[in-house]
Structure formats: C-alpha cells, structure tokens
Amino acid sequence: MSIYKDCDIRGIYGKEFDEKDAYLIGKAVGTLHRGKSLAVGGDVRISTPVLKEYLVRGLLETGMHVIDIGCVTTPMFYFALDTADPCAAVPQGGIMVTASHNPASYNGFKMMFGNAPMTLEEIKKLEELVYRQDFCTGTGIYETRCVEEEYTDFIERTCKKGSLKIVLDCCDGAASKIVPDVMEKMGYEVIRLYCGNDGNFPNRNPNPAEYDCLADICKKVLETGADLGAAYDGDGDRVVFIDNKGHYMTSEKSFAVFIRHCLKKCTGSFVYDQKCASLVKNTILAYGGTPVMERSGYGFIKRRFLEKGSLAAGEISGHFFFREIGRDDGLYATLKMCEIVENERRNLAEIAEEFPDSIITADLRVFCPYEEQERWLEEASKMGNLYPMSRMDGVRIEFEEGWFLLRKSVTEQAMTYRIEASDKQSLEMIKRIVGEAVPELKKALLNLTE
Template sequence: MSIFKACDIRGIYGKELDELQAFEIGRAFGTFIDGKNAVVGGDARISTPLLKEKVIEGLLLSGCDVIDIGIVPTPTFYFAKTYLNIYGGVMVTASHNPSEYNGFKIAFGDLPVTEEDIKKMENLVKTKNFKQGRGKLIDRFVLNEYENYIQSFFTSINNSLKVVVDGGNGIAGPTAVNLFRRLNYEVETLFCEPDGTFPNREPNPAVEKNLEHLKRKVVEVNANFGVAFDGDGDRVAFVDENGKVIPSEKIIIIFAKYLFKKYGPGKIIYDHKCSTIVEKEIRKLGGEAVREKSGHAFIKRSFLQQNAVMAGEISGHYFFKELGGDDGIFSALLMGEIINTLGKKLSELANEIPNYYITPDIRIAYPYDKEKLFEMVKKEFSEYTIDTLDGVRVIFPNGWGLIRLSVTEPIITMRFEGDTPEDLIKIKELFKEKIPTLKKLI
C-alpha cells in the first residue's frame, strides 16, 4: 500500500518512509502551493525531528518561507496556521499509529486536502518537477497562545471535579493537564510524559484494550471521568466514573444535546461507521444528522461546507463550530464543562441514550482481492439496498453490514448493527455464509 493515503501521507519509518522521501515531499508540497508560506510542526515520535528537518529543507528549496512551531499537538498546528495567517502547513505525525510509523498531515487554504491533492503530490514526487526558490526559516513558539485560546472558551469550574488524563506518552498530555488545572479541576495523570516509543500503550484510544490502565485508575482514585488521547492530540476517548468506556456514538449525542441547548439545533456530520442511533437521537433533538464517508478530511470538509454545529467519528475525532475543526483537548474540556454544568455523572448522561446493538470496528488484514470482495458483496446481497458511499454497506430491514477499505492502513474494516442482539448475530452470520472468505476472519 502506498504511503500516499486518502487523507494524508503515512508509513513505517525506515522501511516505507525515510529522510529522502521527507525532503522530496517537502519539495512537492512547496511546489504544489507555489512557494507560499507554510507552518511546520511535529509530534513526539523518535523519527519526527529528522523527518521534520528534511521536510522543512524541501519546503525552503521550493521557495516557501517556513514557520517552525516545534513539537506540538496537531490542534496547535491547526491553530498556528490560522492564528499566524499562513497559507500551507505540514504536521509530521502518524497520529494514532504505532511507534514505528510516521507521516505528514497536509493543510492549505481553508478546506482539507482531497484524494486528488494527495495524488498530485505523489505525482510530483515521482516526476521531481519541483519549483526552485530560497525561502527563509522562522522559529515561532505558539503553544502558550494556543493554551490561552482554548482556555478562553471555558470558565473555571465551581464544583470539585477530578479527571484522569491518559496522555498515552503522546504530545497532548502536558497541554491537557495544564488546561484542566487552570480551570480548577483536580487532575490525576497517566503516561503524560511524551515518549515516542509509546512504552505504556499503543497511541490509539479507539481500541479498548489500550484503555485498561485508564479504566482502573479512574475507579482507583474515585475520579469523575477519564480521558485518553492519541499520539498527536486530535483524538480522545472517554471513560465514565465506573471505569466504563463510553462509545463515540454516545459522545457525539451528548455533545450535540448540550450544543443544541446552547446554540439551537443544527446539522451534525457523523461517520459512515456510526450506529443509526446517532441519526435517530439527533432527529429527536430537532437537528439534522448527515452521514459522511469515514476519514478525517472527508468529515471535516462536509462539516465546514455545511456549516455544521459539530461532527464526530467513531475514531474519537470531534469537530466544533467554534474552532472550525477538531481538537481532542477541547473535546475533553467540553465534556468536563457538561458534567459540571448539568450536575450529572458521565454514566448518567450516557444512560439517557438508548442502547443499540453493534459490533466494534472490526479491522482485519484481508489476503485476497479486495475489489472482488466488494463485487461479491454487491452480488450476493443484491436483493437488499446497497450503499456505496464508502465501501459497500448492505441495508436490511433490521440492521446493516459494512465492509470498506481503511484510509490509513492496508486492511479492511467491517461493522454490523442489528435492531436486537439476535438481529445482529443473524446479520453477521449471513455475511459469513454468503462470503466464504470472511468465515475465518470475523
């Protein structure tokens, strides 16, 4: 699988991605934005400093003035691009991927990158038809301004609330801890020292096994809730006071309820993989739920173009109108505000939302022809409604099943939902029966 993905550039450092490629990607992006200025940041991975140095070198030789903001969370990078009025930007990060990965998140103009933009950059790297120039490098520390900006959306709490912050040894931990403490929370910390080897857990908070330490710690210290960040701080997972992980669908609904009361009902953009509970509950609240293709850039583009109140993915990305984008740290603070303002436990907020019957996001290496798989699903389930927004989604009278390609890894992802537990089992078994290659994999 190419390092040039649908929404960003990503691969295993030293095997799929190295310093020469970083330099050429810098040249390609500098050429792509025609030598306009660019902001560059990086996460705490071991390979980041070298890759960051080389991508900057490439940008400078393509005529871009580069503002280096150092090692910061990805939300700080997005903030810096707007705050400093910079046209383009490169964030050196592999986000939630394991420590051996690294990559580049690309930003320019007002909207997220498209698959076509990434393909154009890949072609520039191949042809090496780079723009020539000599830009200048400026160091600019913006983390303090970012923290002040995020704090400005909140007021100090009056109640005594305790939060456990699991930084996962990524870059977001220290900033999140600092902001919670500024707002008068009692904070317990887990793995908040940045360490690019991620020695305590993998940096993906959407996988429940990575939250075992947090679940135990919340109960042990009698905290009101816990938050866990990914490697670069744009994603977050939530654990209630009982040490139970709250599914992302319920988090989207909790946020939407609160924001609708604050600003009035509006549009909510949600991930194609989410349970139908999101659409049902948003409608009940008087809002409009818009289902979108999975992937950060797809969700963000729809969120911005439709002027939505917020957007959410099951991966833990939450986007807010106030920010014009996603931010795991802002999301964590907003949840604290909701718990404080409403005077309810996180478990109570979650329990107000009806239960639903859905599998986790099933992620598997599929060793056979993936296009043939999709064609087989369409053929075998032709009597039902087929949705091809993202992969193949089969819609039954009592649920649905989805198979799609991951935009970040060389795998397929699947999810199944039923109106009842029995319906869920039947739908999953039907897929195994009709698609023999899936039988041993799910």
C-alpha cells in the same frame, strides 16, 4: 506499501520511508505551493526531528516561507493556521509531522492548505511530482514561532472553567504538557497518567479507540474517585472518555452526549462516520437535528463538516469537531464534556446510561486478492434490491434491525466488514443474509460472535 494515503502521508520510518523522502516531499510541496508561507510542527515521535529537518530543507530550497512552530499537538498546529499575531506573517497552509494514533515505528505528514486537509487527488499529484523530481528552486525564509501562549489564551476564552476531578492519560504523547497544564489553570483537579514526553509510547498503545489499552486509566478513575477520565492519542486530536464508574465510553456514545447538548441550544446538522453505531443518527433525529452520513476518513469528515456548516461532527476514532472552533481538538472536547457534566449536575455514568447500547462488531478483516475485491462488492450490492443501500464507500446495507458494511482495506489484500444489530437474534439474521449474498464471507461470519 505506498505511504501516500487517502487523507495524508504515513508509513513505517526507516522501512517504508525516511528523511530523503521527507526532503523530496518538502520540495514537491514547495513546487506546488510556490511562494506561500507554511507552518511546520511536529509531535514527540523519535523520528520527528530528523524528518522535520529534511522536510523544512526541501521547502526552503523551493523558496517557501517556513514558520517553525516546534513540538506541538495537532490541534495547536491547526490553531497556528487559523490565527497569528497581527504583526506576524499568517500561514497559508501547513505540515504537521506526525503519525497520530499509529505505533511508535510510524511517522508521516498531515498537510493543510486553506482550512481543509489535502484531497486524494492532491496527494496523488504530490506523489507524481516526487517521482518525477521536477522541482522549482528558490531561497526561502525561515522563522520560529511559539503558539503555546496564544493557544492557551484561546482555550481559556472559549471554554468554561470548572472544578471536576479528572484523570488525564496522554500516552506520553504531544498532549502530555499542554493539556494537564491548561486544565489545572482552568480550575480542574488533574491526576496525570502517562504524561511524560516519550515518542516510544512505552506505557500504552497511542490509539485510545482500541479500548483494550485503557485498563490503567479506568482503574485510576476508580482508585481516585475522579469524576471522569480522558485518554488521548499520540498527537492530541483524538480523545476517549471514561465515566466515573471506570467504564470507557464508545466514541458514538460520547458524540451522542455532545449532540444532545448542542441541540438543546439550537438546530442544525451533524456529520458522522458511516461506521458509527445507529445511536448517533437516532440521537440526532430524536432531538431535532439533521444527520449527514459521510465515508470514513478524517479528510472526508472534516470537508463535509465545513461544507455543511454543521454544529459538530464525529468519528468512531475519537475525533470530535465543533462549529464554534471549526475543527477537532481533544482538549476542547474534554472541556466541553466537563461543562456538560457540571451543567447537568449528574455524574457521567448517569448521563451515558440514557443512550442505549447495541451489538456492534469491530472492523473485521478477511483476505481477498485485489483482483477479487470489486466482485465481492458487486455480490454485496445485490442486497440493495431488497434493502436500502449506500455505495458511498464500499457497500452499506440498512436493515430494520441494524446494518452491514463491506469495504476494501486500504492497507492490505483484504476486505473489511462491520455489522451492527439491535440484539443477538438480529445479528444472526444479518449474518445469514450477508452470508447468502457474499458466499466468501460465510465462514468468517459463522465464527463471528458479538
């Protein structure tokens, strides 16, 4: 399986790639971006230090100016790209060594040049250069820089102080120190859960959007009488919220809360993941905003968010982007949610109850050989003769009572599909229509329950 993905580079360390690959990737980046200054950071994963060491070695051997910002969250890395001490060199891009929400055995590289992630075309160009190994040579410059104090000052200037009681579950990842420390400094009563730096992630899955891993924080919120909880991923850019009744909030519901808050102040557009529940689009329209649907994937969402100058953007994975900072940040999103709760003078459960639930499946997979995948999509696209359809990424069919999405899996010989319906009867109707259009899905759909 290739480590070169649509929006970044990642894979299983020691099996799919190792430090030699990191070294070659460093040389390839240095060749493509010759003479630039790059910030390099890393998360707490066990393999991060050695991968970062070899990556930096490759960059320096091609003449790059490397600014090593140490062990940081991904939002701190983004901050380092946007700001710098007036007397210091300003990074012209950067590489974060992280696999974000993936299990501990994974690692990878998030790359930014300018204010946007690498495109698929740029990643392919990098991959081809690594294969050819036609690298330039040079003598680079290496310096270290700590961004923690500047980042903390930025958050304090940008966000409001508060007094709520909050449980923070940092999954022993990169957010474990900075997030609780900053929130305590801003007046919050913080209860720490899994806030030790341990790249093995011993206490829970580092992907909080897999909601079954959130039982401990839900329990802790109830036990402590906290106003809310916040659960982060391995590198601190994603967050899932827990209300005061110990119930997790889907990312769509959290985004809806942010959308309404933004639209009470001004009008504008919001970018959302095509896999999001209809709640997101409906909330945007209900409060006078402009919905902008985009294909799934961090890079696609962020680029559209920046292109449109949107007020905010959101993914079902728990990434929330805000125009006032120009990027996503789990800590910023948490402080924004706390601000909303305090401003409304109601608890988070009461706020969340105003946004209706629907029936929506997880991303479901069914085996499909690579050579058959286009045919399945063509079969599904015939539904577009009767219903509104998008071919943005795969096939998305809109029904009055919900929608169906069919896409190619990026990791295996499989198709992924997802259905949303307003109620059980509508779910059965959509399953029947889809099963008739794509017979290969009929058996899987018969076994599908809400």
